[in-house]
Amino acid sequence: MSESSSTNLLEMLNITKRFPGVLALDNVSLKVRPGSVHALMGENGAGKSTLMKCLFGIYSMDEGKIHFDGKEISFANSKQALENGVSMVHQELNQVRQQNVMDNLWLGRYPKKGIFIDEKKMYEETKAIFDSLDIHIDPRSKVSTLSVSEMQMVEIAKAVSYHSKIIVMDEPTSSLTETEVNHLFRIIRRLQSENVAIIYISHKMEEILKISDEVTIMRDGQYIATKSAKDLTTDEIIKLMVGRDLSQRFPEKVNKPGDVILKVSDLTAETQPSFSNVSFELKKGEIIGIAGLVGSKRTEVVEALFGIRALSSGSIELNGKLVNNPTPQHAIKNGFALVTEERRSTGIFPDLSISFNSIISNMKHYKTKSGFLSNSKVADDTKWVIDSMNVKTPSQKTPIGSLSGGNQQKVIIGRWLLTKPEILLLDEPTRGIDVGAKFEIYQLINELAADGKGIIMISSEMPELLGVTDRILVMSNGKAAGIVDTSTTSQEEIMRLAALY
Amino acid sequence: MKNSASQTTNITKWLFDNVIYVFLILLVVGIVIASPDFLSVTNLINILSQSSSRIIIALGMAGILITAGTDLSAGRMVGLAAVVSASMLQAGDYAYKMYPNLPELPLIVPILIAMLATGLIATLNGVIVAKLHVPPFIATLGMMIGVYGMTSIYFDRPPYGAQPIGGLSEKFTTFAQRGIPIGSYEIPYLVLYAIIATVVIWVIWNKTQLGKNMFAIGGNPEAAKVSGVNVARNLIIIYMIAGLLYGFSGTLEAGRVGSATNNTGNMYELDAIAACVVGGVSLSGGIGSVPGVVTGVLIFQIINYGLAFLGVSPYIQFIVKGLIIVVAVAFDMRKHAKKK
DSSP states (O other): OHHHHHHOSEEEEEEEEEETTEEEEEEEEEEEOTTOEEEEEOOTTSSHHHHHHHHTTSSOOSEEEEEETTEEOOOSSHHHHHHTTEEEEOSSOOOOTTSBHHHHHHTTSOOEETTEEOHHHHHHHHHHHHHHTTOOOOTTSBGGGSOHHHHHHHHHHHHHHTTOSEEEEESTTTTOOHHHHHHHHHHHHHHHHTTOEEEEEOSOHHHHHHHOSEEEEEETTEEEEEEEGGGOOHHHHHHHHHOOOOOSOSOOOOOOOOSEEEEEEEEEESSSSSOOSEEEEEETTOEEEEEOOTTSOHHHHHHHHTTSSOEEEEEEEETTEEEOOSSHHHHHHTTEEEEOSOIIIIIOOTTSBHHHHHHGGGGGGGBOTTSSBOHHHHHHHHHHHHHHTTOOOSOTTSBGGGSOHHHHHHHHHHHHHTTOOSEEEEESTTTTOOHHHHHHHHHHHHHHHHTTOEEEEEOSOHHHHHHHOSEEEEEETTEEEEEEETTTOOHHHHHHHHTOO | OOOGGGHHHHHHHHHHHTHHHHHHHHHHHHHHHHOGGGOOHHHHHHHHHHHHHHHHHHHHHHHHHHTTOOOTTHHHHHHHHHHHHHHTOBOTTOTTOSSTTOOOOOTHHHHHHHHHHHHHHHHHHHHHHHTSOOOHHHHHHHHHHHHHHHHHHHHSOTTTOSOOBOOBOHHHHHHHHOEEEETTEEEEHHHHHHHHHHHHHHHHHHHBHHHHHHHHHHHOHHHHHHTTOOHHHHHHHHHHHHHHHHHHHHHHHHHHHSOBOTTTTTTHHHHHHHHHHHTTOOTTSSOOOHHHHHHHHHHHHHHHHHHHHTTOOHHHHHHHHHHHHHHHHHHHHHHHOOOO
């Protein structure tokens, strides 16, 4: 090991990270050579981000060591990492959009002349870095006027300005066009020639095989393999990524799809880049899954169905009739319901009671003739939610925030069922919920479908999609890459479709 | 820029971006059409001198608004500074002196004492916001009420009790009421003070690290933190600068009016916030400019003065001002709003 430390720039050795009830990283190692592009691959939730957060000190690891540039290190925060030559180009770009490019680049360490900022030096140094990287952006332009790819270039330039020896790129191409991707690759090559190492996190097989020297694959928080990219094929990577056995974690399917109730044709979002030309049909009593990688615009599609996002073209037909959902109010009236992905920020009112959280979407049904709300009707419906969803709670008055994630989710599903929807849209319905509660949610989804509801369910967990749905719509980079029958498909086929565009 | 077809949209965009300046011009043109006499040097000087102390307050307020904060205690600090400075600058032969035995002080001493008091209070505001993480609205609401209490205790006491502090020394009234003679007119010193404050604040905002940090903190506090900006320290300094400006403005108010009470400056903070907002400062932080703030104050002062000049009922003036605040911000939101 001592001889390898001298050749590797970064060594993360035997990293273990536990969260309450979950082993997020189990003895994971990663070794990166100077001047190499090292791809880090794995399914959503495999532990890639957690590993990087350990590197940057955002999480503290429970076991393991990190060697960087011959020394053992443990950064307290990303600022410290940055100053020591380890930087990250985030998926969500962290910039002050109201300020200009060079202000962002030098924020926190402006070049100064006395007490004044040396604008000229700032401009010249920014320009020099941009020229060296072949970036054509005016350092004086406002960040809010830049495209996503330009903002990313600025982030990379910022990393270079800190004299980074290693740059982590998290899904850098998820919102780039092909020309922009090529430009990014040229920049990566140039950085490589200056002996900068890149950790490249991506799901896109072709890109990985094209740009990277080595590939490390993770699965379920475990280190699987590190191989030279030359010796790998797409199929081999997929096999390494998904190769797990599916245990019986899903209830037996009882629903029987009937006639088509929802017909979606050619849906295209108004603000691009987003989804375009998405078409599918949903049958009564059917569960359709939506698979796709982070950034494939799955959430955007269901949000558009629910009237949160504007459409530029496309139609939605419910029971043969054209429906128009410009706002969520219209969507609810037309029989749609949406359980959102971010339960905490857009689902629950944490400090308010289960009763309030159950009835909030259905308020007008409790109005009496005098215009006040009927306490008894409210109590009846809350009781129905608690009983039929099997919510474990001491009382109707308990604040929902004190329940477990699984029970919160059951209340929210119950809330939407009170509106008697025909179409139930579920965005990551089991995220952050423990295994036992997941089974109950699956059962609930199953029963609802058996009851004749049409269900669309987004999930990043492949086994979940395969275990619960009837058909799966695979999204790739904003396009519908295909619709597969759950009973005949495989994880490999879905992964291939997801990486299609 | 790229082709001629986009020229009209460019003009629309320019109008949108500069809507307050366009509005200022339209406002003046409108008043002049209604009453051509309005266009006189005397009126201009009056408007500028009435705007001066308010510009100074608004510049302090704007810095805080840009950090996505607010300061409800500004008006009460103006009052405190007015009372403190006036109490130490009464003429030697005035019968009701608050400090009968106080010798005549050099002008600068009471002004500095007043500014020190408001500077300290505002620094405390900054500490409460930045270190204790109390929302600025609440922190400064508490301070507003507390400072009024302090000012009143200072003001209402023996030997003469709650009487307006008047009889100000001549050098003090000269300092705030006179000006530099040019021809048959006089450029008020007040206007010069406002110009100096405007230039100093413009330099701080645009040429120093503090200014850049201020915009960064308001625009994206997370990014500022990650980039190594000491958010708490910068916030405290910005509140402190605002306090110094309020203090200076308070002494000017006392000198201009010729007396001070514990109610001097009451509600000035809301006028300042209104002027900033109309001048394009975003209450959600990160956006604002010094020329915008000055224009915002001028617009309100021209409405005040111009409508009075036209003989419009003061009640109608209130309705017009209220409308302008809401319409200006509605325009601004359209500029920034983007559909998902």
